[in-house]
Amino acid sequence: MHPTERRLALGAVAVTLLLWASAFVAIRHLGGSVSPGALSLGRLLVAALVLGLMVLRRPRRWPTRRDLPLLLSCGVLWFGVYNVALNAAEQRIDAGTAAMLVQVGPIIVALLAAVFLGEPLTRWLVVGAAIGFAGVAVIGLGGSGRASVDVGGVLLAALAAVTYGAGVITQKPLLSRLPSLEVTFLACVIGAVVCLPWAGDLVTTARTATPGTLALIAYLGIFPTAIAFSTWGWALSRNDAGKLALTTFLVPVIATALGWAFLGELPASTAYVGGALCVLGVLLTRWRGPASRARTAAATEQVPA
Numbered sequence: 001m002h003p004t005e006r007r008l009a010l011g012a013v014a015v016t017l018l019l020w021a022s023a024f025v026a027i028r029h030l031g032g033s034v035s036p037g038a039l040s041l042g043r044l045l046v047a048a049l050v051l052g053l054m055v056l057r058r059p060r061r062w063p064t065r066r067d068l069p070l071l072l073s074c075g076v077l078w079f080g081v082y083n084v085a086l087n088a089a090e091q092r093i094d095a096g097t098a099a100m101l102v103q104v105g106p107i108i109v110a111l112l113a114a115v116f117l118g119e120p121l122t123r124w125l126v127v128g129a130a131i132g133f134a135g136v137a138v139i140g141l142g143g144s145g146r147a148s149v150d151v152g153g154v155l156l157a158a159l160a161a162v163t164y165g166a167g168v169i170t171q172k173p174l175l176s177r178l179p180s181l182e183v184t185f186l187a188c189v190i191g192a193v194v195c196l197p198w199a200g201d202l203v204t205t206a207r208t209a210t211p212g213t214l215a216l217i218a219y220l221g222i223f224p225t226a227i228a229f230s231t232w233g234w235a236l237s238r239n240d241a242g243k244l245a246l247t248t249f250l251v252p253v254i255a256t257a258l259g260w261a262f263l264g265e266l267p268a269s270t271a272y273v274g275g276a277l278c279v280l281g282v283l284l285t286r287w288r289g290p291a292s293r294a295r296t297a298a299a300t301e302q303v304p305a
Contacts, residue, residue: 012231021254023224028095036087037198044192046221051185070170075190078167086160092153096256096267100275101157107132108165132281139274180233249279
């Protein structure tokens with residue numbers, strides 16, 4: 001990759017991480033006034049509108065029939081199920097804890113990439129996965145400072161992590177054939193269709209919600225969805241899926257800081273221990289010994305960027 005393109009990719013990743021982290025805080029703030037399904041549908045409709053306008057302003061390349069299974073999987077899992085599961089989880093657990101639990105997603109990406117995309121499967125990947133999942137268990141057992149653990153919230157966040165990981169894997173092959181903007185737009189439309197059963201809730205919310213609530217829903221659709229997923233897709237089309245997913249370990253750190261600043265929330269001390277284990281697990285999944293690094297570097301030199 002050319003140095004200029006590499007810097008642009010890093011900038012795209014930085015924008016993505018900041019906006020995704022802010023989404024955890026916005027979702028947590030809205031949890032008491034908007035149902036998970038209505039919030040997902042509203043967010044996706046706004047994102048689809050913004051992305052649709054962007055797509056129509058430029059030459060377009062639409063998917064072929066062979067792309068449809070992957071596109072449907074990405075839209076249903078990452079944009080549909082992920083959003084509903086995360087929104088429901090954040091009605092039970094704080095933003096920082098939810099972000100830490102979703103952080104297991106990069107480990108799932110690394111495992112699935114090894115199976116479906118032919119990326120290297122090493123013993124460190126297995127060790128890292130075990131440590132990362134142990135981190136999830138520590139977070140779940142520790143709770144969020146309450147006397148009893150909200151197991152439902154932990155399981156919903158874990159479901160969000162799984163669907164996030166599967167979404168990245170289904171998206172990666174599409175981005176080798178299609179522009180990220182078209183992929184993100186169509187995935188948003190598919191996710192919105194998945195969330196249509198909550199259309200009645202969304203109509204009620206639109207009629208009764210405060211302007212601040214509606215503004216936050218619009219923010220989620222425009223920034224963490226339309227913009228952040230587009231910058232992520234652009235970066236993913238130019239990077240290894242597992243390696244890029246590694247960068248998302250910064251999201252819980254940013255989300256925790258934003259949650260403290262805007263919501264006055266901090267995860268329980270055990271959540272930090274579990275989060276550290278998740279990050280360590282992600283780091284280990286990408287570890288390469290000297291010989292492996294040399295082979296990877298040689299292979300990279302033979303493949304045009």
